[in-house]
Amino acid sequence: VSLALCALAAAALGLAAGLRLGRRPAAAPVSPAPAISPREAEEVETVRLRVKVRVAEEERERAMKAENLCRRVIDTTLDGVALLGPGLVIEHWNPQAAAIFGWSKEEAVGEPLLTLLVAEEKRDELRRVISGRARPSDTPLFSRRNEIRGLRKNGQEFPLEIAVTPLIHPGGGVAYSVFLRDITERKRVDRLKNEFVATVSHELRTPLTAIRGSLRLISGGFTGELPAKTRTMIDVAHESCERLVALVNDILDIEKIESGKMSFDLRPTDLGELAAKAVRSTLAYAAPFGVELREAVDTPCRALADEDRVIQVLTNLISNAVKFSPRGAAVDVRTFARDGRARIEVRDRGAGIPEEFRPRVFQKFAQADASNGRTAVGTGLGLNICKAIIERHGGSIGFETEMGRGTTFWFELPGAAPRAPRAEAEERPSILIVERDAALAAQLSESCRDYGFQVEVVASAAPARERLAAGGYAALVLDLEAPEVEGLDFLRGLRRGASAPPTIVLSGRRQETGRFTNGADHAIVVDWLNKPLEAARFESLLRGLAAAESPAAA
Amino acid sequence: MATTTEIRRVLYVEDEPSIRTVGLFALVEVGGFTVEPAESGAEALAKVGPFSPDLVLLDVMMPGMDGLATYKALRARPDGAGVPIIFMTAKVQPHEVDGYRQLGAVGVIAKPFDPVTLSDEIRGICARRTS
Numbered sequence: 001v002s003l004a005l006c007a008l009a010a011a012a013l014g015l016a017a018g019l020r021l022g023r024r025p026a027a028a029p030v031s032p033a034p035a036i037s038p039r040e041a042e043e044v045e046t047v048r049l050r051v052k053v054r055v056a057e058e059e060r061e062r063a064m065k066a067e068n069l070c071r072r073v074i075d076t077t078l079d080g081v082a083l084l085g086p087g088l089v090i091e092h093w094n095p096q097a098a099a100i101f102g103w104s105k106e107e108a109v110g111e112p113l114l115t116l117l118v119a120e121e122k123r124d125e126l127r128r129v130i131s132g133r134a135r136p137s138d139t140p141l142f143s144r145r146n147e148i149r150g151l152r153k154n155g156q157e158f159p160l161e162i163a164v165t166p167l168i169h170p171g172g173g174v175a176y177s178v179f180l181r182d183i184t185e186r187k188r189v190d191r192l193k194n195e196f197v198a199t200v201s202h203e204l205r206t207p208l209t210a211i212r213g214s215l216r217l218i219s220g221g222f223t224g225e226l227p228a229k230t231r232t233m234i235d236v237a238h239e240s241c242e243r244l245v246a247l248v249n250d251i252l253d254i255e256k257i258e259s260g261k262m263s264f265d266l267r268p269t270d271l272g273e274l275a276a277k278a279v280r281s282t283l284a285y286a287a288p289f290g291v292e293l294r295e296a297v298d299t300p301c302r303a304l305a306d307e308d309r310v311i312q313v314l315t316n317l318i319s320n321a322v323k324f325s326p327r328g329a330a331v332d333v334r335t336f337a338r339d340g341r342a343r344i345e346v347r348d349r350g351a352g353i354p355e356e357f358r359p360r361v362f363q364k365f366a367q368a369d370a371s372n373g374r375t376a377v378g379t380g381l382g383l384n385i386c387k388a389i390i391e392r393h394g395g396s397i398g399f400e401t402e403m404g405r406g407t408t409f410w411f412e413l414p415g416a417a418p419r420a421p422r423a424e425a426e427e428r429p430s431i432l433i434v435e436r437d438a439a440l441a442a443q444l445s446e447s448c449r450d451y452g453f454q455v456e457v458v459a460s461a462a463p464a465r466e467r468l469a470a471g472g473y474a475a476l477v478l479d480l481e482a483p484e485v486e487g488l489d490f491l492r493g494l495r496r497g498a499s500a501p502p503t504i505v506l507s508g509r510r511q512e513t514g515r516f517t518n519g520a521d522h523a524i525v526v527d528w529l530n531k532p533l534e535a536a537r538f539e540s541l542l543r544g545l546a547a548a549e550s551p552a553a554a
Numbered sequence: 555m556a557t558t559t560e561i562r563r564v565l566y567v568e569d570e571p572s573i574r575t576v577g578l579f580a581l582v583e584v585g586g587f588t589v590e591p592a593e594s595g596a597e598a599l600a601k602v603g604p605f606s607p608d609l610v611l612l613d614v615m616m617p618g619m620d621g622l623a624t625y626k627a628l629r630a631r632p633d634g635a636g637v638p639i640i641f642m643t644a645k646v647q648p649h650e651v652d653g654y655r656q657l658g659a660v661g662v663i664a665k666p667f668d669p670v671t672l673s674d675e676i677r678g679i680c681a682r683r684t685s
Binding site for chain 1: 570576583666667669670
């Protein structure tokens with residue numbers, strides 16, 4: 001019996017295994033089963049059930065082992081790992097995360113703690129990005145490594161690398177895996193390396209200055225006439241020395257920017273003027289290349305900028321454009337406003353940037369060969385420095401390129417900051433501008449922003465009425481020549497409603513002033529400006545409005 | 555008030571020998587100045603009386619007594635108080651230049667200087683001052 005049982009048990013095991021794999025048990029060859037008594041059948045059934053249970057247990061054990069293994073991997077990894085469940089509540093917190101931040105597993109699990117782990121200035125942004133309410137200006141977070149300032153339980157800040165990846169939560173909804181790395185040591189090594197480079201560069205500078213000065217005096221003929229062969233060699237030495245000096249200066253610039261030692265003197269600056277200055281200072285460089293420099297200001301725009309640094313960027317972009325231009329071509333420098341930001345473009349008609357080089361354009365020591373056979377002369381650091389400078393201005397830089405057609409490098413800077421900065425954009429008072437002329441609208445907006453106002457621009461009367469009906473504007477700037485405004489009727493219509501804010505009227509027709517002020521409804525009109533815009537008067541009105549809006553005045 | 559043509563005698567204070575050699579050549583051979591070199595702030599103080607310069611050209615970064623300390627010491631002496639001083643410095647960030655001017659320097663020349671144009675630059679600074 002026991003033998004038969006064993007055979008049956010084996011068959012049952014095979015059956016269970018077959019079932020588990022979703023296969024039908026093999027049908028043949030099966031020897032005809034011997035007749036068994038009901039008691040034996042019961043015993044067989046019991047064994048079969050036991051086997052089934054054991055298989056299930058084994059399976060569960062295997063799954064648990066696998067899960068334990070995963071958990072051990074997570075718990076022994078040298079990175080901090082957190083799992084955020086729905087509601088951004090921490091569901092898992094590994095020992096390394098506890099070691100990095102000082103919050104124990106017991107303290108962390110069950111808490112929506114993540115935003116406490118980063119320095120305060122990034123907290124709102126992180127909260128927005130994780131909960132899917134990111135603003136366009138927020139740094140993308142998911143599925144990449146980000147460097148931010150971390151915050152330990154004891155209040156100490158440290159450089160933190162964070163990688164957040166969305167997952168489907170087993171219980172439904174979205175979960176997030178969060179990998180956290182304390183990169184204090186990496187940063188320290190980086191700093192040491194940078195300091196070393198800076199020290200070496202500084203030490204190089206003194207002898208280089210002497211070499212350059214001597215060569216300059218010799219090649220300038222101040223030490224007497226040179227034999228032709230000597231002159232050739234001196235010229236080679238002089239040129240190479242200039243390149244070396246440029247390289248050392250660029251390395252020092254980068255070190256200064258990266259270590260935060262480069263101070264930026266940001267003031268509201270006319271970018272068109274900067275572009276003109278940069279073009280003037282590059283004319284002499286462009287002449288031997290036979291390249292024409294053209295400069296245009298489409299919309300006058302101002303931005304908060306360090307004049308010298310932005311000129312450094314422009315000079316770099318323009319001389320690059322010249323270097324990669326065919327003889328006789330033009331390089332265009334255009335200044336204009338776009339989406340509330342000031343933008344300068346430098347366009348060349350060169351060969352374009354090859355596809356494979358594009359991702360490396362802004363990297364250090366990246367250099368493409370000039371297509372016209374000239375070897376590109378430069379340090380390979382220029383665009384890296386440009387990017388760093390523009391980013392320190394809170395701006396962005398990029399390029400568009402087409403093979404055979406040319407390349408346009410551009411950068412954008414945020415408009416001049418409000419003179420009375422307010423913490424929350426939502427709290428800033430708004431001005432509605434009714435103006436169909438885009439350039440004038442841009443100029444008006446720029447000035448309003450300068451004085452701390454948010455701006456909405458509409459081109460005609462209908463949308464203006466809609467917005468005014470919603471109310472909440474600190475002021476209205478109304479061009480009487482905007483479509484559907486029909487002179488003073490629009491104003492009179494406003495007067496009858498309750499929602500009319502203080503209004504600044506723009507008009508190209510002087511005589512209307514008299515007609516209007518004779519009316520009884522001048523109460524809402526603060527002032528009446530002629531076109532072309534009397535900018536100084538407009539700004540003084542804004543100053544008054546801003547003072548009235550500021551909390552200090554209340 | 556002094557005019558530019560009266561700048562003839564320059565006390566040139568620079569600790570780095572190679573730079574001093576180039577600078578001396580630029581001032582004497584290219585610029586035609588009469589120049590007394592000094593290797594340190596202390597030497598400058600010792601020479602300012604006997605040499606009686608029309609101008610002191612003063613390096614900022616020097617070991618021991620640096621340019622600013624030398625400036626103050628010169629200003630505190632009767633024989634150095636009235637002499638115009640131009641700083642030479644590699645730190646040419648705008649606010650630093652303003653700082654030197656506010657201190658009373660007549661000008662700042664950026665290092666590394668161009669030896670061919672150095673003398674013109676000096677004469678230009680002094681001319682702007684007297685105009």
